[in-house]
Amino acid sequence: MPASEHAIVEETVELLCESHIRYTTYYGTFAHTPVLGTLEVLPLAAIGVNSSGTIDFIECCVEKGTDLRVLTCAHASVKLQIDDIDIVDVSQDDTTFFFPGFVDTHIHAPQFPNNGIFGNTTLLEWLEEYTFPLEASFTDLKFAKEVYRKVIDRTLSNGTTTASYYATIHTEATNLLADLCLQLGQRAFIGKVCMNQNSPDDYIETDEECKISTLAVIEHVKGRDPKGHFIRPILTPRFAGSCTDTLMKWLGDLRNSGDYHCQTHLSENHKEIEWIMSMFPQYKNYTDIYLKTGLLGPKTILAHCIHLSDEEMRVVASTGSGVSHCPTSNSSITSGEARVRWLIDNGINVSLGTDCSGGFSASILEVARHALLVSRHLVMKSGNEREKLSSSEVLYLATVGGAKVLQIDDSVGSFKVGLKFDAQLINLTSMDSNVDVFQFQRPQWGER
Amino acid sequence: MPASEHAIVEETVELLCESHIRYTTYYGTFAHTPVLGTLEVLPLAAIGVNSSGTIDFIECCVEKGTDLRVLTCAHASVKLQIDDIDIVDVSQDDTTFFFPGFVDTHIHAPQFPNNGIFGNTTLLEWLEEYTFPLEASFTDLKFAKEVYRKVIDRTLSNGTTTASYYATIHTEATNLLADLCLQLGQRAFIGKVCMNQNSPDDYIETDEECKISTLAVIEHVKGRDPKGHFIRPILTPRFAGSCTDTLMKWLGDLRNSGDYHCQTHLSENHKEIEWIMSMFPQYKNYTDIYLKTGLLGPKTILAHCIHLSDEEMRVVASTGSGVSHCPTSNSSITSGEARVRWLIDNGINVSLGTDCSGGFSASILEVARHALLVSRHLVMKSGNEREKLSSSEVLYLATVGGAKVLQIDDSVGSFKVGLKFDAQLINLTSMDSNVDVFQFQRPQWGER
Numbered sequence: 070m071p072a073s074e075h076a077i078v079e080e081t082v083e084l085l086c087e088s089h090i091r092y093t094t095y096y097g098t099f100a101h102t103p104v105l106g107t108l109e110v111l112p113l114a115a116i117g118v119n120s121s122g123t124i125d126f127i128e129c130c131v132e133k134g135t136d137l138r139v140l141t142c143a144h145a146s147v148k149l150q151i152d153d154i155d156i157v158d159v160s161q162d163d164t165t166f167f168f169p170g171f172v173d174t175h176i177h178a179p180q181f182p183n184n185g186i187f188g189n190t191t192l193l194e195w196l197e198e199y200t201f202p203l204e205a206s207f208t209d210l211k212f213a214k215e216v217y218r219k220v221i222d223r224t225l226s227n228g229t230t231t232a233s234y235y236a237t238i239h240t241e242a243t244n245l246l247a248d249l250c251l252q253l254g255q256r257a258f259i260g261k262v263c264m265n266q267n268s269p270d271d272y273i274e275t276d277e278e279c280k281i282s283t284l285a286v287i288e289h290v291k292g293r294d295p296k297g298h299f300i301r302p303i304l305t306p307r308f309a310g311s312c313t314d315t316l317m318k319w320l321g322d323l324r325n326s327g328d329y330h331c332q333t334h335l336s337e338n339h340k341e342i343e344w345i346m347s348m349f350p351q352y353k354n355y356t357d358i359y360l361k362t363g364l365l366g367p368k369t370i371l372a373h374c375i376h377l378s379d380e381e382m383r384v385v386a387s388t389g390s391g392v393s394h395c396p397t398s399n400s401s402i403t404s405g406e407a408r409v410r411w412l413i414d415n416g417i418n419v420s421l422g423t424d425c426s427g428g429f430s431a432s433i434l435e436v437a438r439h440a441l442l443v444s445r446h447l448v449m450k451s452g453n454e455r456e457k458l459s460s461s462e463v464l465y466l467a468t469v470g471g472a473k474v475l476q477i478d479d480s481v482g483s484f485k486v487g488l489k490f491d492a493q494l495i496n497l498t499s500m501d502s503n504v505d506v507f508q509f510q511r512p513q514w515g516e517r
Numbered sequence: 518m519p520a521s522e523h524a525i526v527e528e529t530v531e532l533l534c535e536s537h538i539r540y541t542t543y544y545g546t547f548a549h550t551p552v553l554g555t556l557e558v559l560p561l562a563a564i565g566v567n568s569s570g571t572i573d574f575i576e577c578c579v580e581k582g583t584d585l586r587v588l589t590c591a592h593a594s595v596k597l598q599i600d601d602i603d604i605v606d607v608s609q610d611d612t613t614f615f616f617p618g619f620v621d622t623h624i625h626a627p628q629f630p631n632n633g634i635f636g637n638t639t640l641l642e643w644l645e646e647y648t649f650p651l652e653a654s655f656t657d658l659k660f661a662k663e664v665y666r667k668v669i670d671r672t673l674s675n676g677t678t679t680a681s682y683y684a685t686i687h688t689e690a691t692n693l694l695a696d697l698c699l700q701l702g703q704r705a706f707i708g709k710v711c712m713n714q715n716s717p718d719d720y721i722e723t724d725e726e727c728k729i730s731t732l733a734v735i736e737h738v739k740g741r742d743p744k745g746h747f748i749r750p751i752l753t754p755r756f757a758g759s760c761t762d763t764l765m766k767w768l769g770d771l772r773n774s775g776d777y778h779c780q781t782h783l784s785e786n787h788k789e790i791e792w793i794m795s796m797f798p799q800y801k802n803y804t805d806i807y808l809k810t811g812l813l814g815p816k817t818i819l820a821h822c823i824h825l826s827d828e829e830m831r832v833v834a835s836t837g838s839g840v841s842h843c844p845t846s847n848s849s850i851t852s853g854e855a856r857v858r859w860l861i862d863n864g865i866n867v868s869l870g871t872d873c874s875g876g877f878s879a880s881i882l883e884v885a886r887h888a889l890l891v892s893r894h895l896v897m898k899s900g901n902e903r904e905k906l907s908s909s910e911v912l913y914l915a916t917v918g919g920a921k922v923l924q925i926d927d928s929v930g931s932f933k934v935g936l937k938f939d940a941q942l943i944n945l946t947s948m949d950s951n952v953d954v955f956q957f958q959r960p961q962w963g964e965r
Binding site: 181182184185188189212215216219223400401403405406429430432438439441442443445446448449450454457459460500501503504505507508509510 | 629630632633636637660663664667671848849851853854877878880886887889890891893894896897898902905907908948949951952953955956957958
């Protein structure tokens with residue numbers, strides 16, 4: 070598995086700098102997981118990327134020594150002069166390869182300073198003891214800036230080129246998060262958290278305040294990036310426990326009217342489920358609350374979905390809602406083991422979330438490892454070997470799976486003509502790599 | 518949790534260089550887990566280390582600006598001149614601290630190139646498919662040297678100052694591992710693996726060959742380090758599946774006669790247990806095989822111990838044998854979830870093992886995180902909150918627990934007068950740290 074992650078989002082950075090992107094051909098090894106269960110390696114491949122950052126052609130097995138500018142002229146879909154083309158050639162090092170940027174579909178940016186701090190708590194105590202007090206402090210914009218910069222830096226350095234963030238209830242700090250993502254070059258969904266019940270006195274909104282701040286953040290984000298190339302708003306009712314159904318209905322209507330993305334938590338912890346059903350007895354089950362308030366749909370991301378009944382799972386599937394599986398968090402705060410294979414087998418798109426700071430790691434690669442391990446804990450319990458997720462499957466969840474859940478798989482997640490060139494460059498023998506490569510494992514060693 | 522590990526084994530490196538160690542006082546923050554469940558932080562502490570690398574005094578809360586040489590003269594148990602004393606002062610940086618070196622009580626050095634490669638196999642297929650073929654190639658000393666250097670470099674850089682290694686069946690390569698540990702400054706137990714049945718044709722010994730190679734490695738290791746300061750031999754019957762009881766009895770007798778350390782695998786996987794009991798029907802259970810062949814005792818390390826019956830657990834406890842818990846491996850190859858709290862509650866010493874390459878990580882810190890997570894998976898199954906291991910508990914297993922299992926807790930594992938100064942220096946804000954420290958979390962920030 071790759072180790073040393075250095076994210077390059079060529080098009081993002083370039084466009085944000087407002088400089089002209091030149092047509093660029095990347096040459097070397099590319100690896101990706103275009104289909105669940107398949108790790109495809111493209112050795113000696115040349116990928117042409119046009120001036121809008123879109124993959125224009127992919128040529129495999131291009132012999133070393135080939136004139137890459139000439140090759141580019143021959144394969145580009147536009148007429149190019151030799152001098153118009155830049156070449157990035159990483160083929161010299163057989164331990165270096167490109168991999169699609171990771172997609173983190175569930176991360177609480179303000180909780181970042183609490184990473185690794187959860188004690189022996191489970192969800193509801195964890196919220197009260199660690200989470201709400203920290204989030205409440207995001208009225209302080211200087212503090213927000215310090216935290217949000219570090220979250221973005223850290224996730225980018227771990228290869229996350231796209232993240233779906235929960236911020237806090239605060240308009241200004243949430244807008245700041247949006248601006249920082251744009252400035253630092255991370256594709257992001259920006260969620261102003263909505264909470265109008267069962268929350269601390271200093272960290273709660275009225276219906277009216279929530280509506281105003283939600284609309285203000287949408288306006289800000291759309292103002293900054295009208296076409297949503299890099300940042301987009303996402304409606305974020307925290308979870309049914311924090312929101313009245315009146316508020317959720319308003320958000321549901323807003324979602325429908327504006328075709329907005331939406332994210333929330335579902336079926337994370339047994340006590341949470343019991344508590345929520347005692348609060349909403351008029352609904353059939355936890356999922357039904359979101360269904361009836363209009364929050365489900367193909368652009369909705371449901372975090373966790375650990376303890377769904379068959380009936381609930383079918384509702385999730387039929388509405389086309391996607392799931393963010395957060396194994397690090399689910400194990401750390403003892404929430405449970407989500408049945409990823411079962412969800413996938415029933416046609417639900419599944420992706421990965423770090424869920425910082427329920428999860429302690431900002432690295433989707435580490436979360437992918439945990440997804441693999443948790444799937445094995447399921448097998449230990451059920452004896453059903455089918456539940457096992459392989460390395461290539463968890464890497465799929467970390468890339469294409471995330472793109473599908475966010476409905477941006479026409480832009481990112483793999484290497485395909487027409488998609489953006491959204492990639493990280495992995496060097497297995499860099500100074501900070503945690504992988505050792507042996508001579509006998511180097512495919513091209515014999516050629517040296 | 519600490520992140521960026523840089524191991525300094527002051528006494529080892531110095532002694533091995535055959536240079537004179539000067540009396541040295543270390544000043545800064547020290548953290549350790551002297552007792553299960555307690556993380557003790559010693560702020561502004563001065564630790565005097567004498568010329569044999571032994572901690573001579575510990576003074577806490579020494580004011581900044583104190584003349585540390587004068588302080589050392591006052592507290593040293595020997596008469597010192599000011600000029601005899603070196604000072605290592607790391608107190609300037611409040612994100613830097615000393616932590617005891619990690620102890621890895623179960624690691625297969627030759628399997629290192631296979632880290633992360635296990636597919637969907639479980640133990641017995643994993644041995645056949647991945648492990649035996651790689652180990653068999655250690656007749657090639659050039660290859661052995663490449664692998665063993667990298668194992669030692671990698672584990673040291675992850676803070677492992679003591680490791681209990683399984684090598685292969687080969688005398689020369691095993692001797693080389695011993696020499697490299699000595700040369701690179703890692704405290705190590707060197708185990709020539711014994712296998713005289715159920716093994717591939719090119720990777721098996723006869724009784725006689727095994728006895729000769731076992732004695733040859735013991736002689737070599739003792740010749741290199743007669744007092745066992747840094748390296749010691751450890752008897753290593755691979756597991757009952759690979760050894761006849763005649764061979765195990767010979768090893769048991771040798772163990773008793775020479776008071777040797779001994780290591781093997783016990784109760785890792787259901788199929789393994791079934792297979793072994795079909796092979797040894799004359800014994801009551803798996804543990805009974807090791808008991809009756811004389812392999813159990815206070816210097817014996819039993820890896821895994823996942824599926825022990827109450828009766829077997831009591832035999833392990835009564836013989837004083839220690840356990841190496843290998844959560845990364847146990848989850849990766851779907852072996853099971855060891856009940857660590859149950860073992861500890863019954864008076865058994867428990868430690869951590871990376872078990873590379875059943876486990877994919879050479880970092881005991883990562884294994885400690887997995888131990889914490891696996892304990893939560895047990896809680897998900899049993900509902901028994903007591904099974905949860907806390908951060909400080911898994912750090913105890915990684916240090917003092919390992920030292921106790923290896924019966925070297927009179928030398929390493931914590932900071933105490935009379936123990937060796939065996940430490941790693943952690944810097945949470947170093948370039949390669951994976952931890953972010955925020956201004957409000959810096960205890961001494963107000964003073965700046």
